[in-house]
Structure formats: structure tokens, C-alpha cells
Amino acid sequence: MLDKRLVIVSGKGGVGKSAVASGLGLLASRNGLRVLTVEMENGGGLSAHFGTGALGFEPKEVRPGLHAMQMIRSEALLEYLSLQLRLPGMGRFGAFARAFDALATAAPAVREIVTIGKLLWEVKEDRWDLVVFDAPPTGQIASYLRAPTSIAELVTTGRIRAQADWMSATLGDPKLTQMLLVTLAEELPTTETEETIAWVEKTRVVSAPTIIANRVLEEITVKTPEGTAGDMVTLHKSLWTEQQRWLQRLPPQLTLPYMFGLFTPGEVAAHISDELEALG
Numbered sequence: 001m002l003d004k005r006l007v008i009v010s011g012k013g014g015v016g017k018s019a020v021a022s023g024l025g026l027l028a029s030r031n032g033l034r035v036l037t038v039e040m041e042n043g044g045g046l047s048a049h050f051g052t053g054a055l056g057f058e059p060k061e062v063r064p065g066l067h068a069m070q071m072i073r074s075e076a077l078l079e080y081l082s083l084q085l086r087l088p089g090m091g092r093f094g095a096f097a098r099a100f101d102a103l104a105t106a107a108p109a110v111r112e113i114v115t116i117g118k119l120l121w122e123v124k125e126d127r128w129d130l131v132v133f134d135a136p137p138t139g140q141i142a143s144y145l146r147a148p149t150s151i152a153e154l155v156t157t158g159r160i161r162a163q164a165d166w167m168s169a170t171l172g173d174p175k176l177t178q179m180l181l182v183t184l185a186e187e188l189p190t191t192e193t194e195e196t197i198a199w200v201e202k203t204r205v206v207s208a209p210t211i212i213a214n215r216v217l218e219e220i221t222v223k224t225p226e227g228t229a230g231d232m233v234t235l236h237k238s239l240w241t242e243q244q245r246w247l248q249r250l251p252p253q254l255t256l257p258y259m260f261g262l263f264t265p266g267e268v269a270a271h272i273s274d275e276l277e278a279l280g
Helices: 017-030 045-050 073-083 094-106 110-125 138-145 147-154 158-172 187-203 227-249 265-279
Strands: 006-011 035-040 060-063 066-071 130-134 177-184 210-216 254-257
Touching (some): 006 138, 017 265, 035 110, 066 110, 073 110, 110 138, 110 158, 138 147, 187 227, 210 227
Parallel strands (some): 006 177, 210 254
């Protein structure tokens, strides 16, 4: 994953995708890479795991070599209009900017293209060795990944069409972009992950995703003791058996252990970073 330029981390809500994105960012920066991690507007996952407080649109250095920012659509749109379409000083025209933001909310694929375009612009600018996107959940990610194609279908020529084609090419290049799908060994996350895998295989907007199963129990092979301890071991074995059933359906390329005990979000991200490093 560290040899890519853009890693998109998605998964059903509650599976720990923000923790994995944070852990990956920590691992990359520890390996000497210049890293930008990006969370969605009103997301809060990265800021919680990095312990930074609220993030803004401007990248903030949260660890040496590791920066984090929040994707604020109105700010990204103003930046696009200023840089991409060469319309300087857009920030001074409040009413005009609000009108464009309203357009981005209502028009098909415009909201998504502004978001995904900002990520790809950061990759293109070459300020970072790796951009990690704590992306929308799997129920929403398809519209973002397909946005360049949707725009290309609406605009047949010109600068915007050329940019949409460039975005599609970057997303679809396995040397540049990798998608991670975080899941749990449970029915609903597994089913949603399977649906996302099938959609990716059909559309090929990105290369085949890497599946990470989070909170996987270790197998207990000791003889079951008596009393309360025995009840705990029996429950653990039962849950482990149930998890194996769902893991066999995917199966995942990587598994992360269930972290017992009380961990702060920052500790969770650090533990996941260590686990990812151990997995190679």
C-alpha cells in the first residue's frame, strides 16, 4: 500500500475505516513518506484518532511528515474555480461562491467530482508521497468513484472533459491508486463488502480492492476450564467459529485483531499501524 500515490479507505459505517486510514497514515509517515490524510466534511474520524481537535481545509501537520485535513466542499470548489478554471479571487465573491456551492449540491455528480478532484489534484501536485482518503462508507462511495465517468458522459469536449478523463485514468491506474475495503466478520458488513466488490468488478473504475477484516478474534485451543472462565472460553470459541464463516466468504487479504481492553482512538490507530507494519 505504501508504494501507491492514493489509497481510498471505505467500509460499512462502524467497521473501523477511520482507524485503518489513521493507522496507515502513521505507518507511512514512520517510513519517511510525506503523507496527507483527508476526512470528509463533518467526519471527525481522523481528528479523533490523531487527537488534533477539529481539522480544517488547510492541511495541518499532526505528526512529523504527516498532515491531515477535512474535505470542505465549498472550499474545494473555490479552489477548483481559482486554479483549474483560472478564475482568481473567487473567495471575495461570497454570493457567487454560494451560488456555485448550491449548484454543486444539486447537479448530478458535481458534488462528488469536486471531492474526488481535490484528492487527485493533491496527488498530481506532488507535494505528497501518499494521500490517504478516509472515504464515505460503502453505501455512498460508488457515486464518488464514478463521478469522473458521469461528468465525461455529460461533457463531451473541452477542459472539464479532459480533466474528467484524467481523473478516471488516475483512479483506474493500479500503480497509482489502491482501494481498501474494511469489514467485520459479521453478516451485514460482509454482505455490503461483497456488493461493493461486485460493483468494482463490473465498472472497473478502480482496480480490485484489498479487503481488511477488522476485530478478528484469535483462536483459542486450550481445554475449556470450569466455572466462569469456562463460560468465557466457550463464548470466545463460539464467536470465533461464527467469524470464520463470514471470513471464508470473502476472504480478506489482511486481518486485524480484536483489541481487548480500553483503548483511546489514538491508541487504536497506533496499534493498527503496528499491525499493518507486521503484516508487511
